[in-house]
Amino acid sequence: MLQVSIYRYNPETDSAPSMQDFQVDTGGKDLMVLDVLEMIKAQDTTVAYRRSCREGVCGSDGLNMNGKNGLACITALSDTVRDNKLVIRPLPGLPVVRDLVVDMSLFYRQYEKVQPFLQNNTPAPAIERLQSPEDRAKLDGLYECILCACCSTSCPSFWWNPDRFIGPAGLLQAYRFLADSRDTATDERLAKLDDPFSVFRCHGIQNCVNVCPKGLNPTRAIGHIRNMLLSRAT
Amino acid sequence: MVRAVTSFGRSGLSDWLLQRVTAVILVAYFLCIGASLLGGVSYAEWKSMFEGTAMRIFTLLAVLSLAAHAWIGMWSVGTDYLTERLMGKTGNVLRLAYQIGCGLVIFVYVIWTIQILWG
Ligand code: SF4
Numbered sequence: 001m002l003q004v005s006i007y008r009y010n011p012e013t014d015s016a017p018s019m020q021d022f023q024v025d026t027g028g029k030d031l032m033v034l035d036v037l038e039m040i041k042a043q044d045t046t047v048a049y050r051r052s053c054r055e056g057v058c059g060s061d062g063l064n065m066n067g068k069n070g071l072a073c074i075t076a077l078s079d080t081v082r083d084n085k086l087v088i089r090p091l092p093g094l095p096v097v098r099d100l101v102v103d104m105s106l107f108y109r110q111y112e113k114v115q116p117f118l119q120n121n122t123p124a125p126a127i128e129r130l131q132s133p134e135d136r137a138k139l140d141g142l143y144e145c146i147l148c149a150c151c152s153t154s155c156p157s158f159w160w161n162p163d164r165f166i167g168p169a170g171l172l173q174a175y176r177f178l179a180d181s182r183d184t185a186t187d188e189r190l191a192k193l194d195d196p197f198s199v200f201r202c203h204g205i206q207n208c209v210n211v212c213p214k215g216l217n218p219t220r221a222i223g224h225i226r227n228m229l230l231s232r233a234t
Numbered sequence: 235m236v237r238a239v240t241s242f243g244r245s246g247l248s249d250w251l252l253q254r255v256t257a258v259i260l261v262a263y264f265l266c267i268g269a270s271l272l273g274g275v276s277y278a279e280w281k282s283m284f285e286g287t288a289m290r291i292f293t294l295l296a297v298l299s300l301a302a303h304a305w306i307g308m309w310s311v312g313t314d315y316l317t318e319r320l321m322g323k324t325g326n327v328l329r330l331a332y333q334i335g336c337g338l339v340i341f342v343y344v345i346w347t348i349q350i351l352w353g
Contacts, residue, residue, distance in 0.1 A: 160314040193246075196238045200246030201310075229247045 002026050002081065004036060006047060007089040009096050017096070019087075020044075026077065033065055033072040033080065033088070049100035056213055059148030063100055064089040069150040069211040091153035093162060106162045107149045113166060113192075114174035119185035135181035142176035142221060144214050145169060151208035151218055157201040165201035166193075168208035168218030174199075175221035178228060190225075190232055199225055238313075240333055242306050253306045256299035263296035290351045297347040301340045308336045 001023045009017035022040050034054055041047055049072075052058040056074035063072050065080045066087055080086065094102040120129065152158045152167035166174065174193065177183050193199045199222060208218040242249050270283065283289055316329035 157314070160317065160320070163319070196241045196244075196246040196249055196310075196313075198246070200250050226247075226250070230251070233247055234251075 001084075002036065002077070003085045004040060005085070005087045006040065006099070007096075008047070008099050010098055011096065020047075030076050030078045033063070033075045033077065033086070034061055036077065036086065037061075037072060037088070047100075048098040057146065059146035062091050062148040062150045062153070064092055064153075069154045071148060071150070071213045074213060091149055093153045093159040094149075102153075104149060107147075107152055107167070107169065110152070110162070110166045110170040111147065111173060113198075114170050114177070115185075115189070116173045116177065118177065118180065118183050119188075120182055121184060129182045131181055138179045138181070139176060141216055142172060142179065145172055145176075145216060146214060148213060150211045150213060151216075154207040154211045156205060156207070157203060161197060161201055164197035166198050168202075168222070171199060171202070171225060172216060172218040172221045175225050178225060186228075187232070190229055193225060194229055194233075199229070241309055242302060249306045252302055256303040259299040260296060260303065263292060263299075266292070284351065293351060294347065297344055301344050304340055305336065309333065312336075 002025075004022045004024050005019045006022065007017060008014075008020045022043060024036050024039050026036065034051060037047070037049055037051075041049075049063070050060040051073065052060040054061075054073045056071050059071070061072040062069060065072065065075055066082060066085075068080065069091060070080075072088075077086070088100065090096050090100045090102045094104065094106060097103050147169060149169060151172075152162075152169045155168055157165050158167040174189065178186055178189055183189075202219070202222045204219060206219050209216075209220075212218070238244065243252060275283070284293070312329050312332050316325050316332055318325045321328070
């Protein structure tokens, strides 16, 4: 029997969060954490969590499992369970709506700030804006982000200043458009990032790199942004 | 853009760059001091070393670097942990008091150094 401890909190009725223990019979199989959550849901239907695609594509079930953020649907028990124990908490640093469901507004607000869409004020060509394979290759490792928030909510700088520090996910997207050969707003984009918080709260802790379920590297993207700011200003 | 009137250069980039440059100066200074201490110095040698203008300028540069480096670092720490987000309005009062305290200590160190060097 797997011992699972789940964070429970309903801000409307509970004065404080608490942990609830469950016993789950995995039948000796190396299930995914999401499977275990579904089994718990069958035991107690009031346990709340987000999920959708169950294959690491939608980014809904970002959770903190035994202290490390990840997607429940693609985290195997063998990757996270120690001493037959599994502790599941919501993503740290964001307000809890209910149990494992967090309010992602702050995270999305930072994403919105980087204007994550192509900006080009030159007249549109007849068919489409072309890009060389080399320029297209620059977007690899940037466009794959599924906005699961595992990275930003594992970042201490984001915990302390989620309203001012854009955070790894937002900055990865900021660089995705800075690096795009078709985007012409590079200078305006950079001008908005030059304050002491938006980019420069990153102290290179690299928790983001450690947890990203897509294997992306926000720290490297932040380094690129810093270099772009540097060459623009010196 | 986030406004930050108490940061050193008002821009994240200039603070970041300054912190790197001052760190290099400090490493160079402490290596230099360390190297002369390693050989063992007498009081007379130490005194004459600091009578040279070059050494005085280098020392002053190191202390000014330390001042800038410390301000940028302490400012970052204060704006992480002493905030309205974490402690409500008290956070703002505490942060300002903390910044004034840091500024005062740094100021005293700089003046004291000048006094030691040229006094
Ligand atoms: S960079 Fe990775 S961890 Fe961060 S939001 Fe995107 S997919 Fe999730």
